[in-house]
Amino acid sequence: MARSRCFSLTLFFSFLILSLSEMAFSATFTIVNQCSYTVWPGLLSGAGTPSLPTTGFALNPGASFPITVPTSWSGRIWGRTHCSEDSTTGKFTCVTGDCGSGTVECSRGGAVPPATLAEFTLNGAGGLDFYDVSLVDGYNLPMLVVPRNGAGGNCTTTGCVVDLNGACPAELKVVNAPSTTEGSGGACVACKSACEAFGDPKYCCSGEYGTPNTCKPSMYSELFKNACPRAYSYAYDDGTSTFTCESADYVVTFCPAPSASKKASGEELPGQGSVSLVSSGSSHLMSSTPLPMLLVAAILHLWRR
Numbered sequence: 001m002a003r004s005r006c007f008s009l010t011l012f013f014s015f016l017i018l019s020l021s022e023m024a025f026s027a028t029f030t031i032v033n034q035c036s037y038t039v040w041p042g043l044l045s046g047a048g049t050p051s052l053p054t055t056g057f058a059l060n061p062g063a064s065f066p067i068t069v070p071t072s073w074s075g076r077i078w079g080r081t082h083c084s085e086d087s088t089t090g091k092f093t094c095v096t097g098d099c100g101s102g103t104v105e106c107s108r109g110g111a112v113p114p115a116t117l118a119e120f121t122l123n124g125a126g127g128l129d130f131y132d133v134s135l136v137d138g139y140n141l142p143m144l145v146v147p148r149n150g151a152g153g154n155c156t157t158t159g160c161v162v163d164l165n166g167a168c169p170a171e172l173k174v175v176n177a178p179s180t181t182e183g184s185g186g187a188c189v190a191c192k193s194a195c196e197a198f199g200d201p202k203y204c205c206s207g208e209y210g211t212p213n214t215c216k217p218s219m220y221s222e223l224f225k226n227a228c229p230r231a232y233s234y235a236y237d238d239g240t241s242t243f244t245c246e247s248a249d250y251v252v253t254f255c256p257a258p259s260a261s262k263k264a265s266g267e268e269l270p271g272q273g274s275v276s277l278v279s280s281g282s283s284h285l286m287s288s289t290p291l292p293m294l295l296v297a298a299i300l301h302l303w304r305r
C-alpha cells in the first residue's frame with residue numbers, strides 16, 4: 001500500500017513537471033472540423049521558425065486533431081476544400097486552399113488564394129502571442145480561433161463565421177467546375193479578394209498605396225469587414241483585427257456553427273442568421289474539459305486507491 005502510494009506520488013510529480021514544462025515550452029493547437037464536409041487543414045511555418053509535426057492532413061466532419069506547437073512558432077493555418085487524388089497520376093489537389101505539394105502534406109507550400117487564413121506569432125513582442133484571422137487573401141470557409149487558458153492582452157475569440165461564399169459579389173466568386181464527383185459543381189466555393197480579382201494597387205496596398213495612410217478600405221474590403229468585423233479585410237486593417245494572448249492554447253474551428261456549416265456547403269441561401277453570430281461573440285462554441293483537469297482527476301483517482 002505504502003509502496004503503491006509512493007509510486008503514485010512519483011507519477012503525480014512526473015506528470016506535474018511534464019505538464020508544467022509543456023506549458024512553458026509549447027502550445028497546443030486543436031484543429032476542429034464542424035463542417036458537414038471533409039476539410040484538409042494546411043499548416044505553413046514562417047521562415048526561420050521551428051517546423052510542426054504535420055503540414056497537412058484530412059479532417060473528417062466532426063473530427064478534431066491536436067498539434068503540439070513549439071514555442072516562438074509563427075505561421076499560418078487554413079482549410080483546403082474539395083480535394084481529391086488523381087486516379088492516374090496520384091497527384092493530390094484541392095479546389096480551394098491548395099498548397100501545390102501534390103500530396104496531403106503541404107511541406108513548405110502555402111495556400112493558393114483565395115483562402116481564409118489563421119495567422120499566429122507565438123511569443124512575439126512582450127512575450128505575447130499575436131493572432132488573427134485574415135481575409136486579405138480572400139475567403140474559402142468560415143473559421144474561428146478561440147484562445148484557451150490564456151491571459152493578458154486582448155485574449156479573445158476571433159474569426160469569420162459567416163458564409164461569404166453565399167454573399168460573394170459575382171466578380172469575386174470562384175465557382176467549382178461543373179463536373180466534380182462531389183456534386184458541388186457550379187457552386188461558389190471561395191471568394192477572391194479585390195486585390196486578387198483586379199490586381200489594382202489601390203486594393204493590394206502596393207506601390208503608391210503601400211502605406212497605412214494611402215491604402216484605405218474599399219467597397220470590397222468593407223463588405224468583408226461588415227460580415228466579419230474581427231477579421232483582417234485589407235492589408236492595413238491591424239487595429240481591429242490583431243489579438244494578443246499570453247501563453248494560450250488555441251482551438252481553430254472550421255465552420256464553427258451548425259448554421260454556418262450548412263451554408264458553407266451552399267445548401268442554404270445566405271441570410272441574416274449567421275451574421276448575428278459574430279456580434280454575439282460565439283462563446284457557445286467550445287465546452288470541452290481542459291486536458292490538465294482530466295490529468296489531475298486521473299492522478300487523484302490513482303492516488304486514492
Ligand SMILES: *[C@@H]1O[C@H](CO)[C@@H](O)[C@H](O)[C@H]1NC(C)=O
Nearest residue numbers: 154238239240241242243244
Ligand atoms: C489587441 O492588442 C494589440 C496589442 O496591444 C493591439 O495592437 C490591437 O489593436 C488590439 N486589437 C483589438 C482588436 O483591439
